[in-house]
Amino acid sequence: MTDVREELGELLAQAREHLLYYRDLGLTHIGEEKKTATGESFAATKEESPVSETAAPKPAPIMPPPLPVESNAPETPLSALLMPPQSFPKQEITMAKKNEPQAPAIISLFGNATESQPETSPARETLPGSETLPARETLEDIRRDLGECQRCKLWTTRTNIVFGEGNPKAELMFVGEAPGADEDASGRPFVGRAGQLLTKMIEAINLKREDVYIANSLKSRPPGNRNPEADETRACIPFLYRQIACIHPKLIVTLGNPATQGLLETKTGISLLRGKFQNYPRIAGIKLLPTFHPAYLLRSPDKKRDAWEDMKKVRAFLRGEIEP
Ligand code: SF4
Incomplete structure (x- = not known):
């Protein structure tokens, strides 16, 4: 025995x-x-x-x-x-289950619109000319490379680097400008009042925050929430480019003017670009849709209806119902 x-x-x-x-x-x-x-x-x-x-x-x-x-x-x-x-x-056990049925959303933040159940998102397309090679680096590699970054002066005033978070295989990515006070304190993107509104916007199209990836153009907070300076953006935005290449989302939603202009590499303002599908210039096949920053929506609630129209386009695009 x-x-x-x-x-x-x-x-x-x-x-x-x-x-x-x-x-x-x-x-x-x-x-x-x-x-x-x-x-x-x-x-x-x-x-x-x-x-x-x-x-x-x-x-x-x-x-x-x-x-x-x-x-x-x-x-x-x-x-x-x-x-x-x-x-x-x-x-x-917390990772998004993309095919799991979800409850209909009551979109109180955009009014009283009640939306029906979404269908399963269509498979990601591979469009002609798309960058189809798998990313050679992971988000962890990029984060490791960023390290305790001192590439621009913002390192002297930040508390925490805010790298980004979410599903590393997300089809949908949200990009804002830079961390605010709450994000700087927590090290997580979009966790303050504007972040809570963004979460509601995501849930309004029957997704969960964990389904998407959320990041900013800059990873350190500009003091007093001032606008980032050109040299700071130049130093930091390559890390966002790498995150996008790694995640390879189907659609990027830029939140506000700086993120939109930064990723589209244009001087055209959000008022002309909002709600119109664009091509992300660095990787063929990735679409980009500019919308208002949630912080702006908090200050201008009358713009929430426009933002809701944009979010409906996002949902329709992900479901394959529209071809931009
Ligand atoms: S903003 Fe970006 S480049 Fe500047 S210190 Fe922070 S992480 Fe580094």
């Missing part, structure tokens, strides 16, 4: 070693990998963790993309074989 136990123990130890070896190779699932129409891996979507960075940069370990596994066996997270269920990372 003792021999059998010892043998079993040895076999289990060998199996565990084998699984650890696969994990070291970057393999996160054993079994059939589910694909979208464009070949994007659902498994990868579920495994990626939302990125939320704070001032004390604790670089997350690099998570290589899962390798496809040829097998008919049901999909099994490798992590499930290596750790007990109660030790699963928190993000695995």
Whole structure:
């Protein structure tokens, strides 16, 4: 009996070693990998963790993309074989479930409009000329490269770097200008009053905050919420470009004038561009829709109706109902 136990123990130890070896190779699932129409891996979507960075940069370990596994066996997270269920990372149970039915939204912030249930978002398109190569760096790589950044003078007055957060495989990305006081204090984007309004805008189109990715053009707060200066934007915006290339969203919604002008590399103002689909100039196939900044909407509630019209376009675009 003792021999059998010892043998079993040895076999289990060998199996565990084998699984650890696969994990070291970057393999996160054993079994059939589910694909979208464009070949994007659902498994990868579920495994990626939302990125939320704070001032004390604790670089997350690099998570290589899962390798496809040829097998008919049901999909099994490798992590499930290596750790007990109660030790699963928190993000695995909070990650957005894109196909999950959601309750209709009562859009009180835009009036009393009640919207019907959305259908499942269509698969991401690959348009001619799109940048189809997979991103070679992860958000964690970019965050690590940013480090305790001192590339412009804003580092001297900030409390926390606000890198961005959300679904690293998001189809929809929101980009604002720069962190405010609440964001600077927390290290998270859009968490103050304007951020709460943005969350409502996202929920109004039947998405969750965790479904999208939210970032700013600048990662440090300009003192007194002054406008960023040209040299500060020049120093910081390349990190946003890299985040966009890494996430490769289907649509970027720019919030306000500076973010719109920064990403479109134009001097045309938001009043002319708002609500009109644009091409993101750096990566073919990514669309961009400018709308008002939520902070502006708080000051000018009469503009909420326009913003709601923009958000309806966002939803229709993601559902494949309009072709800009
Ligand atoms: S704003 Fe950007 S470039 Fe300037 S210090 Fe902050 S992170 Fe660095």
